[in-house]
Amino acid sequence: MPGFQFSGSREEVLVQGPRVLVTGTTGLLGRAVFREFHNSGWVAIGTGYRRARPRFLQCDLTDEDAVRRLLHEYKPEVIVHCAAERRPDFMERHTEAAVNLNVHATSTLAKEAAVCGASFIYISTDYVFDGRNPPYGENDSPNPLNVYGRSKLEGERETLRHCPGAVILRVPVLFGEVEFVTESAVTALWLKVQEATEESCTLDHCQQRFPTDARDVASVCRKLCERVRQDPSVRGIFHFSGKEQMTKYEMAVAMAQAFKLPSHHLIPLTEQPMGSAPRPINSQLNCSRLEMLNLSVDPRAFAAAITDCLWPFTADKRWRQTVFH
Numbered sequence: 001m002p003g004f005q006f007s008g009s010r011e012e013v014l015v016q017g018p019r020v021l022v023t024g025t026t027g028l029l030g031r032a033v034f035r036e037f038h039n040s041g042w043v044a045i046g047t048g049y050r051r052a053r054p055r056f057l058q059c060d061l062t063d064e065d066a067v068r069r070l071l072h073e074y075k076p077e078v079i080v081h082c083a084a085e086r087r088p089d090f091m092e093r094h095t096e097a098a099v100n101l102n103v104h105a106t107s108t109l110a111k112e113a114a115v116c117g118a119s120f121i122y123i124s125t126d127y128v129f130d131g132r133n134p135p136y137g138e139n140d141s142p143n144p145l146n147v148y149g150r151s152k153l154e155g156e157r158e159t160l161r162h163c164p165g166a167v168i169l170r171v172p173v174l175f176g177e178v179e180f181v182t183e184s185a186v187t188a189l190w191l192k193v194q195e196a197t198e199e200s201c202t203l204d205h206c207q208q209r210f211p212t213d214a215r216d217v218a219s220v221c222r223k224l225c226e227r228v229r230q231d232p233s234v235r236g237i238f239h240f241s242g243k244e245q246m247t248k249y250e251m252a253v254a255m256a257q258a259f260k261l262p263s264h265h266l267i268p269l270t271e272q273p274m275g276s277a278p279r280p281i282n283s284q285l286n287c288s289r290l291e292m293l294n295l296s297v298d299p300r301a302f303a304a305a306i307t308d309c310l311w312p313f314t315a316d317k318r319w320r321q322t323v324f325h
């Protein structure tokens with residue numbers, strides 16, 4: 001993790017270019033995006049909110065004046081907007097605050113990006129689809145089933161309303177280099193894998209998912225930004241996804257196998273759990289538009305990528321030696 005928010009003083013940043021502003025750099029995807037740009041010779045400026053200090057700039061994106069000041073001060077050429085509330089169950093209960101971030105803050109950023117002439121990339125989700133007729137192309141009609149999906153779709157619409165040249169990148173469930181194991185819905189399964197006691201442990205085996213490594217999404221974001229700078233006709237909606245279709249149960253078994261742990265306590269649950277936000281049963285994304293423009297990356301294989309991300313959370317030193325080289 002880079003230990004700074006940008007390289008050099010503010011004055012130096014303004015002359016070094018090209019500059020990218022990444023929102024949500026304290027989160028799972030923003031962290032990977034920030035690092036990808038930083039390692040590729042961009043001047044990356046990262047913002048977070050509650051976890052921002054001391055590594056990143058702190059900016060409450062729901063504060064319109066603060067957003068305006070931020071863009072005026074740092075004058076980014078590209079903005080990658082990763083910050084969002086992305087927990088579907090939480091959003092059903094705390095709708096107003098989450099919509100404020102996912103919709104209104106997106107609207108402000110897109111408006112200000114257009115004023116500054118910055119390219120804008122908005123990260124969206126496969127949850128804009130209802131999951132009844134996969135795979136979904138970029139032009140297929142969205143029909144979100146929950147508050148989260150509706151707010152992200154609204155964010156897409158606000159983006160294109162204010163910034164017609166913007167790029168929208170939809171991705172499915174993410175995992176990656178997490179700071180704590182429950183930071184992603186995928187790595188959180190590690191807790192269940194390790195519960196190999198007499199107690200059995202049920203895991204969803206209904207919803208088909210395509211776990212995607214945030215580092216691969218970050219590479220796609222950078223490639224998209226570099227292409228957009230050369231060719232502003234590259235705009236609109238793109239999809240990117242891992243290729244392996246798995247339920248949560250199958251992901252947990254794959255983790256157990258990767259670490260040579262028992263999986264007999266993991267029980268597939270074939271009914272959707274009651275009381276949680278409705279989710280699409282299979283919102284597989286067709287990614288042909290990225291592929292046709294040669295902007296995609298080969299997604300990492302799940303077993304290898306998840307081992308890489310989980311090894312810091314295992315007490316077994318053998319894995320540290322095996323994986324970390």
Ligand SMILES: NC(=O)c1ccc[n+]([C@@H]2O[C@H](COP(=O)([O-])OP(=O)(O)OC[C@H]3O[C@@H](n4cnc5c(N)ncnc54)[C@H](OP(=O)(O)O)[C@@H]3O)[C@@H](O)[C@H]2O)c1
Pocket residue numbers: 023024025026027028029030047048049050051052059060061062081082083084085086101123124125126152171172173174175184185
């Ligand atoms: N994670 C997934 O499985 C998944 C799947 C599909 C799409 N996506 C999309 O991918 C994007 C990134 O998701 P993620 O998983 O990286 O999210 P995350 O880990 O939950 O991070 C959310 C980020 O938003 C920031 N934030 C929250 N409230 C803010 C505010 N008021 N002002 C400024 N920043 C604020 C957080 O900052 P602090 O923590 O510092 O407060 C954090 O950096 C989102 O657009 C999400 O919809 C995610």
